[in-house]
Amino acid sequence: MEPTVANIGYNIYFFDFTMILLGIASVAYLVGLYGDKPSISRVGTWICVLAALSSFVALGLRWVESYQMGIGRIPVTNLYESLVFFAWSVILFHLFVERKYESLVFGAFVIPIAFVTMLFAHFYGGGGAITPLNPALQSYWLHAHVITCFVGYAAFAVSAGIAVMYLLKARSEAAKQTTGVICMFPAAKALDELVYRAIIWGFPFLTAGIITGAAWANYAWGTYWSWDPKETWSLIVWLVYAAFLHARITRGWHGRRAAILSIVGFLSTIMCYLGVNLFLAGLHSYGGG
Amino acid sequence: MVDEKRAQSPIDRVWDFLISLKLAITVLILLASASIFGTVIEQGRPDKAAQIYEDWLINIFNKTSMFDMYHSWWFLGLMFLFTLNLTCCTLDRLPRVLKVVRNPKTIFDEAFEKSLSLAGRWRKKGSMAEWTGKCTAALTASFAAPRITNDGDAVHLYAEKGVISRFGVYITHLSIIFIFLGAIIGNMIGYKGFLGLPIGDSVQFVPVRNGSELKDVGFRVRCNNFWVEYYRDQFGNPTGQPKEYASDLSIVENGQVILKKKIVVNDPLRYKGVWFYQSSYGEDKPAARMLLRRADNSAPPETFHLLFQRGEAYGVPGMGIVRLLDFQDNFEGKGPAIQVQIEKEGRQPVPMWLPSADPELDRRRGDAYVLSLQGVEQVTWTGLQVAHDPGVNIVWVGCTLMVIGIMIAFFMSHQRVWIRLSPAAEGKIDVAVGGAATRNRLAFEKNFEKIQGELKELQS
Numbered sequence: 072m073e074p075t076v077a078n079i080g081y082n083i084y085f086f087d088f089t090m091i092l093l094g095i096a097s098v099a100y101l102v103g104l105y106g107d108k109p110s111i112s113r114v115g116t117w118i119c120v121l122a123a124l125s126s127f128v129a130l131g132l133r134w135v136e137s138y139q140m141g142i143g144r145i146p147v148t149n150l151y152e153s154l155v156f157f158a159w160s161v162i163l164f165h166l167f168v169e170r171k172y173e174s175l176v177f178g179a180f181v182i183p184i185a186f187v188t189m190l191f192a193h194f195y196g197g198g199g200a201i202t203p204l205n206p207a208l209q210s211y212w213l214h215a216h217v218i219t220c221f222v223g224y225a226a227f228a229v230s231a232g233i234a235v236m237y238l239l240k241a242r243s244e245a246a247k248q249t250t251g252v253i254c255m256f257p258a259a260k261a262l263d264e265l266v267y268r269a270i271i272w273g274f275p276f277l278t279a280g281i282i283t284g285a286a287w288a289n290y291a292w293g294t295y296w297s298w299d300p301k302e303t304w305s306l307i308v309w310l311v312y313a314a315f316l317h318a319r320i321t322r323g324w325h326g327r328r329a330a331i332l333s334i335v336g337f338l339s340t341i342m343c344y345l346g347v348n349l350f351l352a353g354l355h356s357y358g359g360g
Numbered sequence: 361m362v363d364e365k366r367a368q369s370p371i372d373r374v375w376d377f378l379i380s381l382k383l384a385i386t387v388l389i390l391l392a393s394a395s396i397f398g399t400v401i402e403q404g405r406p407d408k409a410a411q412i413y414e415d416w417l418i419n420i421f422n423k424t425s426m427f428d429m430y431h432s433w434w435f436l437g438l439m440f441l442f443t444l445n446l447t448c449c450t451l452d453r454l455p456r457v458l459k460v461v462r463n464p465k466t467i468f469d470e471a472f473e474k475s476l477s478l479a480g481r482w483r484k485k486g487s488m489a490e491w492t493g494k495c496t497a498a499l500t501a502s503f504a505a506p507r508i509t510n511d512g513d514a515v516h517l518y519a520e521k522g523v524i525s526r527f528g529v530y531i532t533h534l535s536i537i538f539i540f541l542g543a544i545i546g547n548m549i550g551y552k553g554f555l556g557l558p559i560g561d562s563v564q565f566v567p568v569r570n571g572s573e574l575k576d577v578g579f580r581v582r583c584n585n586f587w588v589e590y591y592r593d594q595f596g597n598p599t600g601q602p603k604e605y606a607s608d609l610s611i612v613e614n615g616q617v618i619l620k621k622k623i624v625v626n627d628p629l630r631y632k633g634v635w636f637y638q639s640s641y642g643e644d645k646p647a648a649r650m651l652l653r654r655a656d657n658s659a660p661p662e663t664f665h666l667l668f669q670r671g672e673a674y675g676v677p678g679m680g681i682v683r684l685l686d687f688q689d690n691f692e693g694k695g696p697a698i699q700v701q702i703e704k705e706g707r708q709p710v711p712m713w714l715p716s717a718d719p720e721l722d723r724r725r726g727d728a729y730v731l732s733l734q735g736v737e738q739v740t741w742t743g744l745q746v747a748h749d750p751g752v753n754i755v756w757v758g759c760t761l762m763v764i765g766i767m768i769a770f771f772m773s774h775q776r777v778w779i780r781l782s783p784a785a786e787g788k789i790d791v792a793v794g795g796a797a798t799r800n801r802l803a804f805e806k807n808f809e810k811i812q813g814e815l816k817e818l819q820s
Binding site for chain 2: 212
């Protein structure tokens with residue numbers, strides 16, 4: 072269906088506004104980091120808060136507008152919506168981590184992920200049209216399934232961002248560098264711990280996401296697992312992080328190898344989330360077409 | 361991984377291999393990598409692959425069951441190894457954990473005190489009995505009730521919290537075994553099928569395994585009606601995209617309507633462990649309208665439809681399975697006719713033509729039933745997924761255990777606090793405190809400092 076004014080709505084102005092805010096926040100975090108100006112990073116944080124609010128308003132408005140169009144459903148059901156929801160989850164998770172660990176450097180690595188996601192949604196999200204739901208998606212399981220999956224994805228995104236920081240920091244520590252941007256990162260050991268912490272938040276959510284998906288599939292089709300590519304890729308992601316968690320118990324898998332595994336995990340998450348719909352055939356709806 | 365110092369029998373070596381973390385990680389990564397193949401090579405579609413890949417590759421795919429990869433011997437073998445690994449790990453480690461939990465370290469000796477990073481010491485005035493009472497009360501109030509052990513002159517207090525966190529990992533592992541068990545049971549005694557049921561028809565036999573087999577569900581299901589509602593555009597015209605579709609179904613047993621329900625997608629009907637899910641539909645599709653009579657007219661005649669689709673079949677209790685083979689508009693100049701074969705156990709099925717012009721033709725078969733074609737018409741049918749899965753509840757138990765197990769394993773911590781009271785000179789008491797936590801040490805450290813502060817402030 073061609074998007075018309077009637078099935079786009081005003082919500083996308085707020086999403087575009089969020090996108091611009093995230094662009095500014097990314098720049099602020101990066102300038103704050105490279106220019107060694109925590110006050111600029113602090114501005115980035117406030118812009119992020121504003122972006123989170125703007126996203127929240129946009130999602131709420133979109134929900135209301137979908138009812139006005141006679142479609143009426145939670146705004147997490149097509150590619151555009153899942154991308155903006157993912158970006159929102161990343162902002163929230165980032166703000167949580169930033170507050171909890173009191174370090175302003177994460178933003179430079181995490182918020183650009185949210186920004187790029189919003190850009191992608193803007194240009195490849197089918198114009199942000201509110202598309203009607205096919206009957207299989209009309210279920211209360213949708214809410215639980217999507218929310219748990221996306222909190223999991225967001226945690227993995229944050230973990231991978233910090234894993235990149237870890238790799239840079241570990242190299243700089245090994246070379247005994249004392250100047251430059253990387254020296255302002257938290258200690259490699261702390262970053263390593265954060266990579267792990269973000270994953271132990273993401274893993275239960277991913278598990279719950281897979282289980283709610285299975286329960287829903289069982290309720291809609293009578294099969295809780297059918298080795299559909301999306302299901303299989305979610306299992307692959309789960310297995311990679313399960314391997315990470317088991318590897319973590321042995322001392323040898325701290326640090327570099329754990330960081331690499333976290334990045335591999337996030338790449339498989341991206342494959343599960345977007346790649347499957349772009350390259351493979353299956354049940355999930357946000358194929359972007 | 362292998363302990364070199366120990367003399368090892370081959371059995372020990374196999375066991376050490378099975379319980380090793382290396383095996384666990386390897387199997388997880390192998391399962392993840394292997395699963396990728398099945399998502400790239402479309403399952404059950406060798407015809408599609410033939411257009412993409414070279415012949416020699418197709419050959420390899422066929423030999424390695426790549427088109428039904430998740431049920432291939434090697435993938436199931438990996439799953440088996442995975443299960444074996446986590447079972448053995450549990451058998452190896454759980455008894456040790458149980459032992460530690462049942463016999464906690466209650467004696468807080470000096471060597472142990474030195475090994476703890478959280479510890480403190482001070483001296484107080486008073487008697488042993490008085491301080492034992494005070495510390496017990498304080499620890500009970502701020503942490504947990506302690507166990508008191510006398511050891512020579514000294515008194516040791518030991519309190520713990522969150523001991524269940526030691527079992528989180530094993531609950532999670534057990535949950536996976538539950539899920540597999542449920543899946544195996546479902547695969548062995550359950551069945552799944554698809555039924556295209558025209559409005560007004562009722563059936564007792566459901567096609568399973570892609571229609572190659574008909575399953576007797578033990579009762580009849582009838583489609584009384586079917587509706588589809590479409591989304592409308594901004595001018596109020598239907599867009600052709602279905603918003604909702606629904607079937608009105610009845611369950612009929614021994615000629616009685618037992619249950620009636622309108623089902624929609626995501627809201628199935630269940631009767632005697634068999635679920636009927638609204639799945640698809642067909643509007644105005646050609647079908648053969650069949651009449652089924654008793655040869656001796658002992659019961660009223662029935663009608664049903666055979667949809668013109670590959671493998672279409674209809675089961676009649678006592679008579680067998682009627683399978684549609686072919687259709688002709690004008691058979692030997694006698695008008696429309698269909699070719700069917702009747703499959704009955706112990707009899708060779710013989711294809712036969714049934715022209716609508718000759719309703720008595722089937723009497724030649726000499727069966728108790730006489731089948732004839734009444735005509736060809738357009739029907740609307742509802743597409744139902746039919747499933748009977750006795751293992752599914754075990755799977756849900758497994759899933760619940762998994763979430764609980766993971767939460768316990770990650771977010772709970774076994775926290776322990778020890779206090780040693782020993783008499784010192786001049787009627788004073790030496791107090792030593794120590795603490796340890798298996799996880800989230802930062803949070804425990806704060807808690808420990810608080811407990812220690814409160815203990816220090818106690819006065820005699």
